[in-house]
Amino acid sequence: MKRIISILLCISFFAVSVAQNTDGGATPIMQKLAAKYKAFTSMKISYTYKAEKDKKTLTALSGTAIIKGNKYYITFDDQTFYCDGVSMWNYQKSTNEVSVYDYEESDEDALNPAKMLATWSKDYSAKFIREDSEKNKAVQIIDLTPKKGQSYYKIRIVIDKSKNEIIRTSIYEKDNTIYTYYFDTFTTNGSFDDSTFKFSTAKHPGVEVNDMR
Numbered sequence: 001m002k003r004i005i006s007i008l009l010c011i012s013f014f015a016v017s018v019a020q021n022t023d024g025g026a027t028p029i030m031q032k033l034a035a036k037y038k039a040f041t042s043m044k045i046s047y048t049y050k051a052e053k054d055k056k057t058l059t060a061l062s063g064t065a066i067i068k069g070n071k072y073y074i075t076f077d078d079q080t081f082y083c084d085g086v087s088m089w090n091y092q093k094s095t096n097e098v099s100v101y102d103y104e105e106s107d108e109d110a111l112n113p114a115k116m117l118a119t120w121s122k123d124y125s126a127k128f129i130r131e132d133s134e135k136n137k138a139v140q141i142i143d144l145t146p147k148k149g150q151s152y153y154k155i156r157i158v159i160d161k162s163k164n165e166i167i168r169t170s171i172y173e174k175d176n177t178i179y180t181y182y183f184d185t186f187t188t189n190g191s192f193d194d195s196t197f198k199f200s201t202a203k204h205p206g207v208e209v210n211d212m213r
Contacts, residue, residue: 024128042068046185071197082199089199099210
């Protein structure tokens with residue numbers, strides 16, 4: 001599960017001009033995308049996750065992610081992750097067991113587009129690949145290459161051009177495994193009580209608690 005840019009007005013035209021000449025125009029697209037996601041107070045994403053290697057599907061499942069600032073609630077297979085910005089709970093439904101950890105900022109990055117977009121220019125080099133058509137809609141494809149060594153060599157982002165929203169991201173590992181998150185539904189600025197992001201032992205009678213903090 002581990003896996004927003006502002007430019008001073010006086011240099012913005014220069015920055016965009018350079019970017020268009022070196023990355024195919026990816027930078028202004030990423031800046032526009034980041035600005036939109038930064039404005040959201042919350043996001044709810046219904047997603048499909050798929051792991052593939054050598055054109056064979058290793059894993060396929062679906063889940064839900066609710067994100068509000070540094071708080072999140074994520075369902076993943078038979079697991080549910082809760083985080084209130086201080087602690088993170090990993091609940092295993094099959095064993096009725098929950099492990100509690102200190103919050104780490106990187107935990108929800110893979111399913112939180114705003115987190116990745118907030119630091120993309122620092123952490124990645126962007127390249128515009130092409131504009132394409134999927135399901136009768138225009139999409140823009142951008143590859144992000146990490147500036148520091150990672151287990152993966154790129155992240156591919158596919159953007160709905162008219163909505164200026166991410167419809168899927170794929171992480172390309174060096175062992176040829178590809179992890180893809182398809183954002184099936186995406187709603188923003190909903191109202192979620194902070195209790196959404198806290199695990200409740202009262203709602204899980206008999207749960208075994210492993211406190212790893």
